[in-house]
Amino acid sequence: MMKRSWWMPLRIQFKFNPMKTKVLKLAVGILMCLGFSLEKLHAFTRQSTDTSMMVLKNVNVLDFKQGKFIKKKNVAVSNGLILSTNYPARKLKGLKVLDLSGKYLVPGLIDAHVHVSALTKNNINTTYSHLNYYLKHGVTTVRDASGDGAALLEAQKSIKSGRQKGANVFFAAVMAGDWYYNRGIGLHKNEPYQPWRQLITDQTDLDSAMTVAKSCGATGVKLYHSFDKVLLTKVVSAAKKHGLKTWGHLMMYPATPIEVVASGVEVPSHVFMLENLVSDAAFLLRKTKASYKEDLIAKFDITDFCNIMKSKNAILDATLCVSEDRDPWIFTILKKIHEQGVEIAAGTDQIVDLNRPNPRLLDELSSFVDKCGFINIDAIKSATLINAKIIGEEKRLGSIENGKVADLLVLNGNPLSDIRELGNIKLVMQSGKIAYLF
Numbered sequence: 001m002m003k004r005s006w007w008m009p010l011r012i013q014f015k016f017n018p019m020k021t022k023v024l025k026l027a028v029g030i031l032m033c034l035g036f037s038l039e040k041l042h043a044f045t046r047q048s049t050d051t052s053m054m055v056l057k058n059v060n061v062l063d064f065k066q067g068k069f070i071k072k073k074n075v076a077v078s079n080g081l082i083l084s085t086n087y088p089a090r091k092l093k094g095l096k097v098l099d100l101s102g103k104y105l106v107p108g109l110i111d112a113h114v115h116v117s118a119l120t121k122n123n124i125n126t127t128y129s130h131l132n133y134y135l136k137h138g139v140t141t142v143r144d145a146s147g148d149g150a151a152l153l154e155a156q157k158s159i160k161s162g163r164q165k166g167a168n169v170f171f172a173a174v175m176a177g178d179w180y181y182n183r184g185i186g187l188h189k190n191e192p193y194q195p196w197r198q199l200i201t202d203q204t205d206l207d208s209a210m211t212v213a214k215s216c217g218a219t220g221v222k223l224y225h226s227f228d229k230v231l232l233t234k235v236v237s238a239a240k241k242h243g244l245k246t247w248g249h250l251m252m253y254p255a256t257p258i259e260v261v262a263s264g265v266e267v268p269s270h271v272f273m274l275e276n277l278v279s280d281a282a283f284l285l286r287k288t289k290a291s292y293k294e295d296l297i298a299k300f301d302i303t304d305f306c307n308i309m310k311s312k313n314a315i316l317d318a319t320l321c322v323s324e325d326r327d328p329w330i331f332t333i334l335k336k337i338h339e340q341g342v343e344i345a346a347g348t349d350q351i352v353d354l355n356r357p358n359p360r361l362l363d364e365l366s367s368f369v370d371k372c373g374f375i376n377i378d379a380i381k382s383a384t385l386i387n388a389k390i391i392g393e394e395k396r397l398g399s400i401e402n403g404k405v406a407d408l409l410v411l412n413g414n415p416l417s418d419i420r421e422l423g424n425i426k427l428v429m430q431s432g433k434i435a436y437l438f
């Protein structure tokens with residue numbers, strides 16, 4: 001007996017119907033008589049016979065509104081978009097159909113915080129291998145929080161056009177103040193300023209700074225360091241005026257976390273920077289790192305911080321995995337922030353180790369669930385719909401709804417039962433095309 005393997009139920013059907021062909025020929029003849037040009041006719045037939053249309057049959061579909069998987073749906077994708085999440089079974093004849101019975105469909109993951117060009121020595125091929133790694137592991141989009149803007153733009157275009165395979169890229173232009181760029185410890189001293197890396201001071205013409213940032217393809221600014229609250233507020237409103245998203249560190253030296261959020265930064269990064277929320281907390285935490293005590297957390301009154309985050313509709317880019325070894329208190333703090341109803345984005349701030357079986361994003365989500373009290377669907381939402389929102393793409397990406405881009409993952413197991421099932425991938429679809437089938 002033939003061994004049964006996973007692809008057995010996969011059926012791709014092409015049906016030829018001679019009656020329909022006759023009718024089509026007749027219609028073409030009539031249209032020609034009516035003066036339709038051949039060019040118009042080609043356009044018409046292209047539209048009416050979309051060869052990219054495909055139906056994911058009998059799959060369990062994650063629905064954020066209902067908070068669960070809707071069982072055994074047919075999801076039709078066409079021209080890169082989700083045409084229907086409830087495609088009628090009677091209309092499947094003649095279409096490309098993938099039978100995915102028993103599988104789970106979730107939106108493609110988005111990593112809210114990567115650096116695919118900055119630490120790869122501007123080697124575009126290295127950037128591509130990282131972006132391809134992401135895609136292969138279900139991350140269909142990334143937000144690059146700062147790097148070589150020229151390389152990122154090239155990568156973005158190559159992936160969009162299909163010349164290269166990888167996660168889609170959205171990226172930031174970095175802006176920082178005088179002390180940061182001129183502190184003399186060599187990190188950025190004497191580096192030429194670029195459209196994607198600008199010095200901002202009280203004297204800067206902010207309108208031209210934003211125009212320059214946009215010229216490199218950035219869709220957001222990453223506000224990094226050396227801003228007081230007055231300058232920061234001006235920079236944020238200039239960015240918004242130019243349609244740029246405002247992302248930045250939670251601590252801007254001297255602007256504090258509450259001042260950063262009050263200034264209008266939409267996505268502040270790094271939970272560990274909340275050590276600056278309480279004046280002596282940072283010192284205490286460092287001093288007692290070896291003998292970390294839970295009661296120290298009582299020092300953190302996060303109420304004001306959470307209230308201002310919510311009133312500004314700001315989203316916290318947590319990045320637990322950058323400091324989890326150093327700062328074990330961050331899990332408790334993030335749990336409290338999540339309980340207060342602040343929206344949390346899932347990002348890693350890590351260069352991928354290409355030998356890892358799964359990207360760090362899955363570890364970040366596991367920490368959300370295991371250590372920060374998230375239910376699984378909230379963790380998944382962080383890495384999909386909320387991350388789509390931080391890049392301003394929530395109308396196109398982040399959930400499985402009619403009309404959205406068909407960036408989808410098919411999983412072998414239920415991630416609402418075990419979040420690690422996000423790493424158990426059967427298929428990755430990007431813009432309606434199968435990128436990986438395992």
Ligand SMILES: [Zn+2]
Binds near residue numbers: 114145349
């Ligand atoms: Zn970063």
